[in-house]
Amino acid sequence: MVERSAVIAALDAVMDPVSGQGLFASGLVQGLVVAEDRAGFALEVDRSLVATYAPVRDAAEAALKVLPGMNRVSVILTAEAKPGLAKPAARTAGLSKAAVDQGRAKAPVPTDRPAHVRRVLAIASGKGGVGKSTVAVNLAAALAARGLSVGILDADVYGPSLPTMLGISGQPAYEDGAIVPHQAHGLKAMSVGLLTRMDDAMIWRGPMASQAITQMLTQTRWGVAEAPLDVLVVDLPPGTGDVQLTLIQKTPLDGAVIVSTPQEVALADARRAHTLFQRVNVPTLGLIENMTGPIFGQGGAKAEAERLSIPFLGDLPLDAGLREGGDAGRPPVSADPSGLIAGRFAAIAEQVAAALGL
Numbered sequence: 001m002v003e004r005s006a007v008i009a010a011l012d013a014v015m016d017p018v019s020g021q022g023l024f025a026s027g028l029v030q031g032l033v034v035a036e037d038r039a040g041f042a043l044e045v046d047r048s049l050v051a052t053y054a055p056v057r058d059a060a061e062a063a064l065k066v067l068p069g070m071n072r073v074s075v076i077l078t079a080e081a082k083p084g085l086a087k088p089a090a091r092t093a094g095l096s097k098a099a100v101d102q103g104r105a106k107a108p109v110p111t112d113r114p115a116h117v118r119r120v121l122a123i124a125s126g127k128g129g130v131g132k133s134t135v136a137v138n139l140a141a142a143l144a145a146r147g148l149s150v151g152i153l154d155a156d157v158y159g160p161s162l163p164t165m166l167g168i169s170g171q172p173a174y175e176d177g178a179i180v181p182h183q184a185h186g187l188k189a190m191s192v193g194l195l196t197r198m199d200d201a202m203i204w205r206g207p208m209a210s211q212a213i214t215q216m217l218t219q220t221r222w223g224v225a226e227a228p229l230d231v232l233v234v235d236l237p238p239g240t241g242d243v244q245l246t247l248i249q250k251t252p253l254d255g256a257v258i259v260s261t262p263q264e265v266a267l268a269d270a271r272r273a274h275t276l277f278q279r280v281n282v283p284t285l286g287l288i289e290n291m292t293g294p295i296f297g298q299g300g301a302k303a304e305a306e307r308l309s310i311p312f313l314g315d316l317p318l319d320a321g322l323r324e325g326g327d328a329g330r331p332p333v334s335a336d337p338s339g340l341i342a343g344r345f346a347a348i349a350e351q352v353a354a355a356l357g358l
């Protein structure tokens, strides 16, 4: 049985780098729940400070995990705290508890963070077929090339393409109640396409889809205590409908990258994807333009990123090697690490790693 006071004391032993106070005293800890052998809370910080607080979140998690009797700790870093949320408790003196509570943000939708995973990154697109999965796989490989331990979860319930793109097949093994992910091209990989026959993928809809994804997220052995996974890349289903909203609400995401082609229609969809992430307080780390060139045009995504005030992470040309590598299960980033495509992804990976504080 873990005591709430012990949890608060452990949190106050972690310093808030902005106020210099203990983390609990700083007022950033929202919705603290302590129950028997577990504890969880949200760390609400300003959007611009997400990278600063990512290591603080890790330190808080680590500080709670070592408490006697503690089994499970879940700390969610959320951006865009409402002004005034982080005020020290002394400022509320004189107000009734109800009045103080009224000003509080609602508790976030409960999500289950996968164990031993430091960051979760979503790859999204507002529209199908723009190359989201291609980007997810190659960006994951480029992050791994930086020396990070990387996993990739294919949550594209409508058309799981990861097994083909990484050349993996067969149901994953189970060990001690956990799913053992496949290993390919230096990545740990799990796909909804491995849990079902490929033809059945279309039946994963609504609640079933999000349940399957929560399971793959939390029951896969992505990392272990001694060797946590640095980043889990989640390839989301394309689009901005209810399924996507439910998924991103239930998945503890630290940031999202949106993929678009240069065309106006695709950019309008990218805009909707950004709005969707804003609604759930997940920072959009940037926009990538895919299939840039004479056929679809060039520069649309960069201009759109400027309009939305989000970073433009780079563009990728329409390239036969990218398509063939995907079809053959050999992503160019790992098959041709000194090629032009690998270079583009390395530059994108550098920005993404920095934005995630990795």
Ligand SMILES: Nc1ncnc2c1ncn2[C@@H]1O[C@H](COP(=O)(O)OP(=O)(O)OP(=O)(O)O)[C@@H](O)[C@H]1O
Residues within 6 Å of the ligand: 125, 127, 128, 129, 130, 131, 132, 133, 134, 135, 156, 159, 161, 238, 290, 291, 292, 316, 317, 318, 319, 320, 322, 323, 324, 326, 327
């Ligand atoms: N830059 C590129 N140059 C050439 N072909 C590409 C490029 N990017 C993606 N493709 C090809 O386009 C097709 C669609 O790509 P991909 O499956 O990655 O898109 P997606 O957005 O994930 O699609 P879906 O919406 O079906 O999940 C694939 O055949 C892929 O190989």
